[in-house]
Amino acid sequence: MSTSFDARRPPQREVLDDCVHCGFCLPTCPTYAVTGTETESPRGRIYLMDLAAQGTIGVDEAFGEHIDSCLGCLACVTACPSGVQYDRLIESVRPQVERNVARSRADRLFRGLVFALFPYPNRLRVAALGGLVYQRSGLRALVRRLGLLDRLPARLRALESLLPPVTVRALLARTPERTRPPGAARLRVGLLAGCAQRVFFGDVNAATVRVLAAEGCDVLVPRDVQCCGALSVHAGREDEGLARARATIEMFERHRLDVVVANVAGCGSTLKEYGALLADDPAWAERAAAFSATVRDVTELLAELTPQAPRHPVAARVAYHDACHLANAQRVREQPRAVLRAIPGLQLQDVAEAELCCGSAGIYNLVQPVTAEELGQRKAANLEAVAPDVVVTANAGCLLQIRRFLDAGIPVLHPVQLVDASIRGCDPV
Secondary structure: OOOOOOOOOOOOHHHHHOOOOOOOOHHHOHHHHHHOOHHHOHHHHHHHHHHHHOOOOOOOHHHHHHHHOOOOOOHHHHHOOOOOOHHHHHHHHHHHHHHHOOOOHHHHHHHHHHHHHOOOHHHHHHHHHHHHHHHHOOHHHHHHHOOOHHHOOHHHHHHHHOOOOOOHHHHHOOOOOEEOOOOOOOEEEEEOOOOHHHHHOHHHHHHHHHHHHHOOEEEEOOOOOOOOOHHHHHOOOHHHHHHHHHHHHHHHHOOOOOEEEEOOHHHHHHHHHHHHHOOOOOOOHHHHHHHHOOEEEHHHHHHHOOOOOOOOOOOEEEEEEOOHHHHHHOOOOHHHHHHHHOOOOEEEEOOOOOOOOOOOOOOHHHHOHHHHHHHHHHHHHHHHOOOOOEEEEOOHHHHHHHHHHOOOOOOEEOHHHHHHHHHHOOOOO
């Protein structure tokens, strides 16, 4: 049978055939919720993949647009009664699009800029310092007052609006390479410092280290400036992502760890997928599978450990947002809630449309800014509806996206920051 896909890991026929086009995925799909268009739904995209696999349609610009518009949130995977592995399909098709669909010059340049910047913390710090000057000098206020921002392309407007409120001190701060627990160590734990995470959310890393140490973990944070490859993998840049996966495995192998902890949902999801991503590589398959088996999200590990550090009350009404790559890809839903409910005085609120993505999705809010903005506003409205004192979510991209659209008076934190505040007896708000 002729096919429009190239020979390198095309979508598998048996996985395509699992979809019976029942439509249970439709209410959970963000792009279908926004557009109401069949080809912007999981079953619609699977139908297009099936046609391309049969050679009926080409892997061309029109096909690529529908694949690019998918957030990869995987809410459809958890909703599907037939167990369709849409995650495997989209991760096999995105590299096909990257290899075979010609992008416009502007698109290539913008994506090139993103991938020349975000996986490199030192470059990101320089860019963040520039952003800090832009914010503090009054230039940002002037640009907005004169309406110059509205004249920029949508992607550049999104990039500008996602600038986080950072300080020079925070940008220059470094997480200690090793932090020992106050008593005997229960576990030897490695923490992935992340790329944007270590630059923009160093306070989350610091809180993670303090909490793990307080719970009896000997915590190591490798000094390597090493991207785990999550952004590349989720964007279909396969070779780049796999090279970073191998380097990350090597980085952590040097430390003989019991557990590798991630506090960014997208990164943790990819770390857990290394075994599958490198399954075809004889030199790495076994090492990757062994590594992935050690990975835990920080809330997942805290839920597994019997608490040994006392918790002080945190009197706050908290709205928890499920990061897609934690809830759907890692299937970690109850653990963060259990960890938060263990804090005395904390009231955890359910949020409407909890399964709907906030629009961050890796680099999605940069390359698909219009859809991302609509989803961000919708998520912020649902969060504000429960009148929270604080919103929490376990992914760096979600933190940035929700902060952009949420009422400025409501702080947005990582769950581990609330646990840290409770252990230390501080007011997190």
